Amino acid sequence: MKSLSKIGGTTRRTFTAIVAAAMIAGLGANDAMAQAKIEHPEGFNPDEWVIVASVINTTNPYMISNIEGAEAMARATGIDLEIVNSNNSSQTSISSILAILASGKKPIMFVNTVASSDAPPIVDAVKQAGGYVTIWWNKPDEFKPQHIGDNFVAFQKHTGVDSGRCGAQALADALGGKGNVILLPGVQDSTTSKTRVAGFKAEINENYPEITILEERPSNWDPQLGARNAKDLIVKYGDQINGVWSADDGMQIGAMQSFENAGMLDKVKFSSDGLYPKTLEDIISGRGDNAIVGETFHRGYMASAIGLYTAYLAASGQIVPSELEDNKRESFFKLSCVTPANYEQYLQYDEPGAPDAFVERLIETGPWDTEPVPLIGGGVEVLPES
Amino acid sequence: MRNLSIKNLSGPTGILAALVVLIVLFSLLNPRFASVENLQNVLFQVSVPLIIVVGTSLVIQMGSIDLSVEGVMGAAGMAWILLSPNTRLEGDIGVWAWFVALGLGLVLGLITGAIYAKLKVPSFVVSLGTWYVGLGIAILLYGNALLPSLTSEALARWPTQLTLGLPNCFWLAAVILAAGVFVSHYTKFGRGLMAIGNNEPIARSNGMPVDRYKIAAFAIAGTLCGLAGILATMQLGSGSPDIGFGQLFVVIPAAVIGGTALSGGEGGVIRSAIGVFLLIILNNGLVLAGVDPDYQSGVFGMILLIAVIAVAWPQRGRLKVAK
């Protein structure tokens, strides 16, 4: 029992430390609520609700942008906000969401799922809690909002096939229709990655017969893995490589670094998806020999704002999900192709205050008609024959 | 056939033989594997894990383990780049950035070592905790502003520039490796770590300041991880909290495969270094040989299994204890 009293001291010290840390870290917790910009309908009490945004991690610029959109929506609606950082783990994602649901408030939720298989348990949990959720990017194809009910308000994404086609066109045109390219897909079993790769390959097969795909090396959306794979491929193929397509900008950043280290940056062209801030910088500065020739434009804050607004409309009774057309339950939003020639029109979307401006327009025109990302279709993405 | 020829070898020679076999195999599969360009590529890729593995070996020799590698790299790397010429902040403090970053690594290592040695918490869990603590610090430093990229050409080019035909980053790793060998073989501290791993109660009763050595070992490991974080950031050209991603599962297996057993008391820095080369070359060779990415971890696993079994085979005996 001697040991018990010794442990007692340690327990007390550690406990105090935990509580102190809790108080310090908690200081930066949630956004203080300012004046709401939306008029809530009769019977909707914002204090009963909580806005939840679940992102895959907090280090990827796209996810950071998701969070900004959620913060803007929280400001506009005057509803408290909770962010879930999944740390790349489905387990953490689901547990944390369950934790918030236990807080007693009903959720208006946007989820950027870590993996497709996360969608069913999350949706079930939200349904049980009487909340409303929109899922972005990844869910099992057979798991449809129409079969689950109003609580699963919508599934939304930008089509991967279009993204792949954009990138393929830009790259192939820049190479004059002839040459060899390497591909860097994302996480192998991610629908997002697979649809983009399929779109790229279909475009090449259909319209650019003289472009050869040398090899593809999945790089898990990670800049370092992208750099390493690019380096290995440079060793393998040397100056046979004329172009590089990456399923997203994160990997492209790593790949470009490897080509620069190898002194090949001005001889190779790049295209990808996402128009990250760093990529935009490189386009503006003309890094390499104007190495980046194609991108797609969409922003995380637009995705989360649209998702949350759709869920909010359902929660406040302003839309009834079961009465919506199919393509508003499983939705495709517009993806814009960006090249060094037309990138300037997109700069406005990165100015300070852009998320709040977007949310204002969203409230005016509704979730399906707001530029630059209106609704363009819906259903399940069909992979083209390739 | 391969088994027969290394039947009579043991220790580091076994693992070296496996390495040689792999190199020959991959060169046959793709001649570019054996090119000068690939050699430089491989040396570039091994530099970061080599620096880490020196610290890891010291810790494992004691019979402990350090999982905090990736978090410490992230924290130190982010601290370094934010204090060096970068696209986000104007706070370039030149060489002092190195001190701050290395200091951060040192502090994280000290914390791990102290909690482990003084509070008697298993090193597995403490270092798991400091992993997240380091990662958390890196994420907080990263905030949600612009990606910080190196604006200094000199710093960004340094790792790949060649000195006497080999990349600078490798020279740095080689120096650290040499220092590691010196410390572990020629100092009382280094030999003490081995003794602690072999039999701690006896080491203690012989008057060895076991707790101090333990803390020192973790502190060194932390500082080296910090250095590795800085190097990795220079190699990538930008800062990221995830700069250490994937290193843990290169470094620990490399040490173990090289013969630095997790139970402590055997192995060494050189053997772990050979293990690092083995793993990096294996991965590099698989890509160059054109192995389908879906199958890559499977082939990696199979070859690993075969290599490890081949090395252990000559030493198996009825009374041998393998954990």
Add this chain to the structure above:
Amino acid sequence: MAFLTKLREFSAWHTVAPPLVFFAMLLVVGVFNSNYLGPLGISIATASAAPILLVALGQSMVLNIGSIDLSNAAISLVGAILLAMTIPAFGVGAMIAVLALLTVIGAINGLILAYTHVPSFALTLGTLGILQTTALVVSGSETIYLSENRELVTTLYSAKLFYIPLTFWMGVVVAVAYWVLLRLTRVGQNMTAVGKNESGAILSAIPTKWVKVIAFAISGFTGGLAGIAIVAQAGSASASGLGSALLLPGIAAALVGGTSISGGLTNPLNVVFGALTVAFVPIAIQAIGFNAAAQSLVYGIFIIAVVTLTTTRTRGLVIK
């Protein structure tokens, strides 16, 4: 006299600590949000803990003989994928077949260990790689969605006894079974002997090879149960989805549950609380409301604090 000694052993800190720490954490969180002290909190904690618990139980049995199994989380993932693919067509038969297969895979690990004397770390690292590829190839890099016979498996997750889902009760039953195995059967006692002093065990004519095979087979079997728990919760399986990040939490849960990493000291009943604690930490962080960016930092501090409180600190024990 013997009874008093037994009582003193039982109330030793390391036996009592894991459950104490878990309830302490629950209490702290309850202060912030009293919903956690009620049925909902217990429901969430146990639902999240179920897969971790099963993986940790398998791991603790392997740790008991002084080895480590890095592949058991991958075994559960392959199991989950196989289950998702075969249950629609074969129902319960599929579950039995998959469990049998995974037990065999575990046994193979044990066999290779026993006959080649390769260190278990390197061995299971190799099998981990092979299983990862298996998961990708078998699933065709797709998410497998349970289309038919869903209720067969998902009821395990949705049906609750005392607010706790059946998947967790499955883990508790397994924990009790393993506790009995270790304390009261010869096989179990042999395992502990091997863990405490393998050379001594060999010289005492304990069939160490078989002991190892059995320990790893158990790990495979429990991994299969974890796979069932995963599919029950997600209604689907994918190589990068739920279950792909179970390795480290599983080991941490075993350690927080008082398992010694050098072998010979395993209490499956405490591993239950270890798993609850590890599963609960992210929930607690979310509930207390930490800033999203600070969450990793807090997670690290929590883990260290929690284990500091639960570690076995008997005199003379060498902590590694």
